Amino acid sequence: MKEKIIKAAESLRDDMILSTQELVKIPSVEAEAEGDYPYGKEVYKALAKAIEISEAMGFKTKNIDNQAAHVEMGAGEEILALLCHVDVVPEGSNWTYPPYAAEVHDGKIFGRGTIDDKGPAAAALYAMKIVKDLDIKLNKRVRLILGTNEESGMASLKYYFEKEKMPELAFSPDATFPAIHAEKGILDLKFTADLKETDKNGLKLEKIKGGNAANMVPDFAEAVISGIEKEELEKLLTEINYEAADLNLEADNNKIKLSYSGISAHGSMPEDGKNAISYLINILAELPFSNAKVKEFLNFYQKKIGIEYDGASIGCKDQDDVPTALTFNTGVIKADQNKVEFIVNIRYPVKSTADKVVSDIKANLETKLVNLEILSDAKPLYVAKDDPFIQKLMAAYQEFTGDKSEPIAIGGGTYARLVDKGVAFGLLFPGQAEIAHQKDEFIEIDNLVKSAAIYAKAIIDIAGVKENE
Incomplete structure (x- = not known):
């Protein structure tokens, strides 16, 4: 046959x-x-x-x-x-x-x-x-x-x-x-933070956007900032550890767009890609923004998510004896001067639950600025x-x-x-x-x-x- x-x-x-x-x-x-x-x-x-x-x-x-x-x-x-x-x-x-x-x-x-x-x-x-x-x-x-x-x-x-x-x-x-x-299991979580604050002089975050879908490692992300000259920004960037070839700066009408190029991959294997959103936020977190809420959000992301893909710093790292291990991927982000939201795609172990993942994360947020909600959960x-x-x-x-x-x-x-x-x-x-x-x-x-x-x-x-x- x-x-x-x-x-x-x-x-x-x-x-x-x-x-x-x-x-x-x-x-x-x-x-x-x-x-x-x-x-x-x-x-x-x-x-x-x-x-x-x-x-x-x-x-x-x-x-x-x-x-x-x-x-x-x-x-x-x-x-x-x-x-x-x-x-x-x-x-x-x-x-x-x-x-x-x-x-x-x-x-x-x-x-x-x-x-x-x-x-x-x-x-x-x-x-x-x-x-x-x-x-x-x-x-x-x-x-x-x-x-x-x-x-x-x-x-x-x-x-x-x-x-x-x-x-x-x-x-x-x-x-x-x-x-x-x-x-x-596949869990999509939406993280949000209220960034609205009384206008102050100085460096402002106008907007952020990046990613195409929650289940993709984003290969692009960009942020628009104002209140700083391009030459001054370039000087600040010399003090930050990042891959210069991946970041592009473009000045226009007193604003500067920072574009980061990453590497796309399937959301279930974030280790195979390079998350442009996370790498860009790691850079932004080092800049002296005047809005305290913006600084708090960026510091939260850098400290609790960063460029990890196993959820360790945010408290949800996990593995069972099947064996399957948790992965964590920020797939999409959008923000303006008032609000930021980003969607994380989590693949959790076969013997775990979405409730456990969410509970572990909430116990490790360490900020009241950031809220999260479950968008979807597909059980293992x-x-x-x-x-x-x-x-x-x-x-x-x-x-x-x-x-x-x-x-x-x-x-x-x-x-x-x-x-x-x-x-x-x-x-x-x-x-x-x-x-x-x-x-x-x-x-x-x-x-x-x-x-x-x-x-x-x-x-x-x-x-x-x-x-x-």
Whole structure:
């Protein structure tokens, strides 16, 4: 069977590339609701394109109010679902190749969404096509379920399950291989501080802005200040320890804009990036602002958050025996002379809770100026490594790779946590860099094809009719 699956996958290579490119070329970043488009017209276009591609293959499809859709094959009461999404995070900046051109270079397709999650969605769809072409009889329905706002709350899939049956089993091709038996909890917190104070002469903070999304390490941040000459500011900066090449100064109409360039990364792995917001605030905290509240806020951020990514100074550092450890990422900030707010994306250990994280932070704020509130909490996912479902996924993966490593735990959050029994499964292979949410995101074409073969084998092993049935 392995050889047949490989041959079928290779015969579909060009089609997989084309389908992935068609999806990536649609800039499906969530936007404001517009008429019949709950997450904006571009997200709808990506969903419609996926449906179009699926129907051309001969699959049954169903669009659930433009919130989500499914592609179905097989028969039976039970459902095996493959959970994917067609929305993407904003593209960020400084791409080598255009983020929505889906260009092919050195055996890779480049573009936002290639690895998260349009390439994996194509691999899952073509896995179903492989099973269909091999004329495998199924005793379960197999559904590729496509959501539309996974990157910003997963409301679309929750809506889908209000209308459609919950699958008995599901895997999400939206992470790494091998099978992922545990996902950390995901907590978004909003920190706010009132900066309004009677105007004083001297250095003023006019505004701060930075970041694109809470679950991205921001690659840019900027602040506008007034009440100081550029030459005087440059002199002050010589006394501060920072990487001068990352900071740009621009004077205009008695104001100076400080722009900091960082390195983007997925919010679940802040250690892989360079947080432009945090590095910029570290600089600002050393400047002599006249507003006492501004100084207090900047000092708080520098002391309690700084450039750490484990939450140690703010009191929430944690790790369990799965093992999973807490990560802390400031993803977005905006401020004017009256108020500052920033959103932190925290991935907490599988055996912890959001309540514990918040309690630990509140006990360590050491200032009444800063308040916090919970914006969202996605509880952790855990399935035992020896569960039969996990073992079948692992067997399919091992047959095509020879890799005998164990199931793993991750900080990323996938649709798998929204079903009764689901796990993440691929598409990145061990040793590959995690480039989701980063500039120059890509998918290797060979891995796209190999993943489709692995998913096809998993479908056959889990949903295929056995010889004695």
